[in-house]
Amino acid sequence: MLSNRHLSGWVLASPLALVLVIFLVAPIVMITVVSFWGATEFSIYPAFQFDNYAFLFGSDVTYRVFLNTFKYAAITWVFTLLIGFTVAYFLAFHVRSLKWQIALFLLCTIPFWTSNIIRMISWIPFLGRNGLANSTLISWGVIDEPLEWLLFSDFSVILAFVHLYTLFMVVPIFNTMMRIDKSLIEAAADAGASGWQTLWHVIIPLTKPGIMIGTIFVVTLVMGDFITVRFMSGSQSANVGRMIQNDIGLLQYPSASATAVVLLITVLMIIGILLRFVDIRKEL
């Protein structure tokens, strides 16, 4: 009976395992292998050399680009957390009827199901030199000249990240908040806690798993991004994803692979640390 359970489990899981082996494990293995290969200008050839890694770690561009990637991830994380927590808190504790909660929640999640690229280019007429933001600020007399740093800058990159990924914070935080027993909050109030004290000592600790899951989403999405940075910085700043994409564009697959391996290890290390704080399967 015991082996029967394991067998039927694997039979049911076999399509899943098959997809993951072919399209996840094998590609990772392939990238790792190719990262030791060599490349000429127009082709790649099998080899076992550390040139790609030596070049990668020997260039200070690499460190700058990785640092820039961490910077984007950290700043985006702070903003998505603050906004995401506030929105989820409002929905979970201030909207009283379940019907409204669901309706407003859906309203927040709908953009998630539309195209990222379209949502990115949507910022351009808004932030550009003659865009809505600049013309509004000029007509209000706040500024005399159009602000140049609104578009194609770190500002616009982070703005787009926050725009695209705040939802990934709202959803898990809202999910954990909805499962908080409301009588705990009443108990805190009865025991004389102020609103802030309840928030800090009761709600935030109980929301931590949701915050962790949201953090995992946001950090990995920002770390692995290449398209937002390309669009919103107007190719003026770089992150690791852009570096990989550049190498791919130049057909330098081995050096792209080496960068990819380092990126993957970095991301997995971060996730490994975050997973120590939360048991995902229990929190679903």
Add this chain to the structure above:
Amino acid sequence: MEPRPRSFYALAAVFVLFLIFLYGPTLTIAILSFQGPGGGLTFPMRGVSLHWFRDLFEQQAVGDIWGSFRRSFVLGLMVMVTTVVVSVMGGLAFRKRFAGSGILFYLIITSLVIPSILVSLGVGLIWSQSGMTVHWSTSGFGAQLTWTLPFGLLIMFAVFNRFDRSYEEAARDLGASPWQTVRHVVLPIIAPSLIGVALFGFTLSYDEFARTLLTSGSYNTLPLEIFGMTTNVTTPVIFALGTLTTIFSFLVIVLFLAVVWVTDRRRKAHGSDAGKGMV
């Protein structure tokens, strides 16, 4: 009902601002897509017209948009069906806590957090080095599954965490075979969540860009086509396209929500026949 605290109004204001932030840019390009024929990519509007929407239907202006839309649509359906079937099977499997399920679980998490360009690059390399031709319906299809399946499975885990096993025990006591239990008891109960999985499967595939970048070959999917347009199209025709695809996404979401609503109502109308002595 007790009066609303002052913090309610402050938070409600934040929430409204958040919604404006979410939808504002999309509305901006929706307005700009009605730009007059002489208008440019930014305000001011030079007249109002459907000029740019008409342009979309003329091949020479924009390339193969309708072909790429058709491919994205078919691919979305393929990914949707596969995601639903594989996720349900996976969800049922994980309930058995079989040996090795831990490893499989970590693979799912890896699949979720791995930067998409790595999947694209890896799959592309495997295909090119083994002499196969990348195509959206083979390599592109598989690469997208690595993104939709984790979502489907996480939903299934959430569903089965809340699943009352006594229904299955009751079915077994009444003599149902394991297959009959799944077919007549488990599947009807989890059906609404499956609509959610299907919605994730279709829309994540339909909008996916990075994982299809190096795996779809010479026939572009719609996001790739749009990406190409952003580099060489400098007229509001791209906004018209953006507006159309956004409307299409909305229609898909509304359709799915309608299905949820209808099934929910039918279920309530049916009610339970417990105690009515039906055989």
